[in-house]
Amino acid sequence: MGFLSSRRRKSRLAPELDDQRLGKLLKSLMATTKTGMIATTDLCVAQISRVLDQDPGDWDRRAHRMGVLADYLAETHLPRSWVAREPGNADALGLHAWTQVARARRRGSLEDAAEAVDMCLRAAEIAPDDPTPWVILLEVARLEGRERSQVFGVWNEVLARDRWNREAYLSMLGYLSPEEAGSRVQVLEFVDSLGLRMPANVPCAAMELTAQVFQYHSLVERGGLEALMARNHWSQTTATQALDRVAHTWVQPGFLRHAKALADLNILAYALMAADRRREAAAVFAALGGVVTPWPWQTVGDPVTEFDQAQRRAAAGV
Structure with missing residues (x-):
């Protein structure tokens, strides 16, 4: 990917990361929805379709764009309106289902799980090569607490279409965690099996480091002596090796090229x-x-405040 200039810039939340097309779309959607025009939905749909139709076959970037749009539009009626206008459009179906998932993550439950499942399956039928409907369905299965065989069945559908799908691996990392349907041992086994065959710069390259950060946070959240000693986590062999493997390669220009590379670099800086x-x-x-x-x-x-403070400490070396 083309990293941003190393020149110091004001820290900011940017859900689009370095995707300039997506960033322009988000700004345009904000401006368009404020107009109050009757044709607002049609204008927004045209803008969204234009961006999602770009880079065909780049499932990693499409998933990034769809996920960001789903979060952005989760509290609007636009996705449902788009499906009503174009019930045979896979992107419309997928975006609407993903906005339901985004709302469920905020509120704790899906409004209509059956509808979300139906939209994912319809989108998958319309666009059989696209892994994104299955990625969304994997999230639905987790939210609904579906049986393990069903979750892994959906997971395999994603991998059949996109071997190193970042969103799917993150989803399975969460599913196998002690907080959901697994255990710390299962997370470690999952990460270890991935590392044996995964190229160093694929979209899901941050799974090992992400798992280490999850483990660190779990120690902090326990409070008491364990929280006070949590920093020792990073001196353990597995955590140290996870950092050693990526600390110097990820910052090399052009090494990470996937859509969420900057998100993975945030994880690395934090760790x-x-x-x-x-x-x-x-x-x-x-x-x-x-x-x-x-x-x-x-x-x-506050993430920006914490980022800035960490950046200043890193620059000072103290």
Whole structure:
């Protein structure tokens, strides 16, 4: 990917990351929806379709764009209106289903699970090569607490279409966690099996490091002595090796090319600071150019504030 300039820029939340087309679309949607025009829905749909139709076959970037749009439009009627206008449009169906998932993540439950499942399956039938409907269906299966065989069945449908789908691997990481249907051992086994065959710069390259951050957060959240000793997590062999494997390669220009590379660099910067490896973290902050993702920074406070404070400590080396 083309990283942003290393010149210091004001830190900011940017859900589009470095996707300029998506960033322009979000700004345009904001401006369009404020007009109050009768044709607002048609204008928005045309703008969304134009962006989603770009880069055909780049499932990683399509999933990034669809996911960001789903979060952005989750509290609007636009996705449902688009499906009503174009019931045979796979993107419309997928976006509407994903907005339901986004709302469910905020509120705790799906409004209409049957409808979400139906839209995913219809989208999959219309666009059989696209893994995105199955990615959304995987989230629905998790939210609904479906049987393990069903979850893994959907997971296999994603992999059959996109071997290194980042969203699907993240979803399975959550599903196999102790907080859902698995255990810490299952998470470790999943990550280990992935590492044996995964190329170093695929879209799901951050799974091992993400799992380490999850484990670190679980220690912090327990409170008491375990929280006080949580920093020792990063001196353990598995955590140290996870950082060693990526700390120097990920910041190399052009090494990470997937749509959410800047999100993965946020995870790396956070982990390096937690491990007190500030000099290495400084190089990551420089590559980020001020682009902040809510997770993992928001776990201890306002993400931009936490990012800025960590960046200053990394630059000072103290």
